[in-house]
Amino acid sequence: MKIxxxxxxxxxxxxxxxxxxxxxxxxxxTNDCGRTIPPxxxxxxxxxxxxxxxxxDVLKLEQVEKPVPNDDQVLVRVRAxxxxxxxxxxxxxxxxxxxxxxxxxxNTTPGSDFAGTVEAVGRNVxxxxxxDEVFGVRAGCLAEYICVRRNGAIATKPTNVxxxxxxxxxxxxxxxxxxxxxxxxxxxxxxxxxxxxxGVGTFAVQIAKAFGAEVTGVCSTRNLDLVRSLGADxxxxxxxxxxxxxxxxxxxxxxxxxxxxxxxxRRILKPGGICVLAGVGGSGMHKDTLSNLAGELTAAxxxxxxxxxxxxxxxxxxxxxxxxxxxxxxxxxxxxALTKTYPLTETAAAYKYLETGHAxxxxxxxxx
Numbered sequence: 001m002k003i004x005x006x007x008x009x010x011x012x013x014x015x016x017x018x019x020x021x022x023x024x025x026x027x028x029x030t031n032d033c034g035r036t037i038p039p040x041x042x043x044x045x046x047x048x049x050x051x052x053x054x055x056x057d058v059l060k061l062e063q064v065e066k067p068v069p070n071d072d073q074v075l076v077r078v079r080a081x082x083x084x085x086x087x088x089x090x091x092x093x094x095x096x097x098x099x100x101x102x103x104x105x106x107n108t109t110p111g112s113d114f115a116g117t118v119e120a121v122g123r124n125v126x127x128x129x130x131x132d133e134v135f136g137v138r139a140g141c142l143a144e145y146i147c148v149r150r151n152g153a154i155a156t157k158p159t160n161v162x163x164x165x166x167x168x169x170x171x172x173x174x175x176x177x178x179x180x181x182x183x184x185x186x187x188x189x190x191x192x193x194x195x196x197x198x199g200v201g202t203f204a205v206q207i208a209k210a211f212g213a214e215v216t217g218v219c220s221t222r223n224l225d226l227v228r229s230l231g232a233d234x235x236x237x238x239x240x241x242x243x244x245x246x247x248x249x250x251x252x253x254x255x256x257x258x259x260x261x262x263x264x265x266r267r268i269l270k271p272g273g274i275c276v277l278a279g280v281g282g283s284g285m286h287k288d289t290l291s292n293l294a295g296e297l298t299a300a301x302x303x304x305x306x307x308x309x310x311x312x313x314x315x316x317x318x319x320x321x322x323x324x325x326x327x328x329x330x331x332x333x334x335x336x337a338l339t340k341t342y343p344l345t346e347t348a349a350a351y352k353y354l355e356t357g358h359a360x361x362x363x364x365x366x367x368x
Contacts, residue, residue: 031101031108042066045367046143047347048108052093055351059091059110061344066145071122073147074154076134078116079163081142082338082364084171085199085279087111088355111142111365115157115166125150133157135166137173137317142347144367155322158329161336168336168362169325172203175254176321178278178313179207183252187212192243192268195256195279196232197223197360202337204254205230210333216250218243218257223360230337244268254278262310269308278313337361343368 033050037043044066049058069075089096090110100106115135118128127150128134136154138146148154157166179185191208195201196217208215209231217232220239227235236243244264251270256279265275328334339361342350350365 031104031106033104033108037063037065044144045344046109047111047344049091049105049110050108051104052091052097055088055091055348055355059348059351061347064109064143067147069120069122069147071124072150073122074118074125074128074134074150075120076114076116076146076148076154077119078114078141078144078146078367080115080167080364080366081111082113082164082167082171082199082362083350083354084112085354088351091351107140109140109142112137112139113167113170114138114141114146115163116146116367119145122150128154128156133163133166135169136319136322137170142344142365142367151319153317153319153322155319155326158326160330160332164341164364164366165336165338167364168199168338169329169334170317170322171199171362172207172325172334173317173321174200174278174313174315175204175207176325177315178254178276179204179211179252182311182313183254183274183276185211185213185252188214189251190214190216190249190270191252191254192216192218192250193232193254193256194218194243194259196227196230196235198256198279199359199362200279201256202226202230202361203334204256205232206334207328208252208254210328213252216243216248219360220358226337226339226360230335249273252276265310266308271307273308275308275310276313277310338364340364341366 031050043063045061046064048060048062051058087110090100118130118132118134120130121128134154135157136148138148185191185208191213193201193204196205197219205215205217205227215232216234216236217227218236218238219227221237224235224237244260244267249268249270251273253265253269253275255275255277258277340363342365344365344367347365350363353359354363
């Protein structure tokens, strides 16, 4: 009885400590929205959100201080930004508060995938020079100018695409690494891509084809022609056919939706096949997000006791693979499926469209 009382008191003490920590972390969570621009500082336009909420309520086009590059940075004049599926979830908060800030967003400018022109470089930068056209990944890029580390995720833009298309390319890192490094796709293999018409899926179709695979894309009726145009050998309309109920077997399932059970997906894998779990369906935080995440983790754990593997995939954002994507784009093997563009003044509309969960291809915002 004495041990039980001690354990109970210890548990209560731990809960009290955690509650106190959460309260402190929550109320100390703040951002720079109250900061004034120093006199004489150069200004620029940027999209900001100081509180969590719907795009129409929280996204504002404001004047902020223009950044100045240090010795190891590149100052980029941003020409276009593309949206990722997670961007909507950043605005709404929800479970994302654990990452983006409990009470208020820590980074008040959204966006991460950009393309633009080098405006200036620090004295230690030799890889780039003013007027170079570049693309890459840098948090908080929905602004006229950003500073990017010389060894950060920035690379020379492919010559055969415009800025809006180039800003869409970094999303393909998820497809490239998931298919090349996790699934190890080889020529002649059969690859099924669930969610083939989305931002990552449209790249996955093309990259799997570039690796020599026979590709089957799963999408809705309205996106059949889009997925075929990207090179898919076969297209399944999920509104009319259950892709897990057929007789075909696949070496790789690249799953961006996670809307089928472990048993259903394992059934259509060849012996020793692999299912790469690379998404949770739709954009932002929606009603199925948490259950889909739980389903991914459960499937990965269950597969440890079988021959077919389910692997949760996480992207590594790096300069080297941006270069690989540039080469694939310039060779014509990959082409960004850019389906909608918005001016900077209509950023809220772009986010609202993204949050419908039914956006096909990529969405870009142009910064004039």
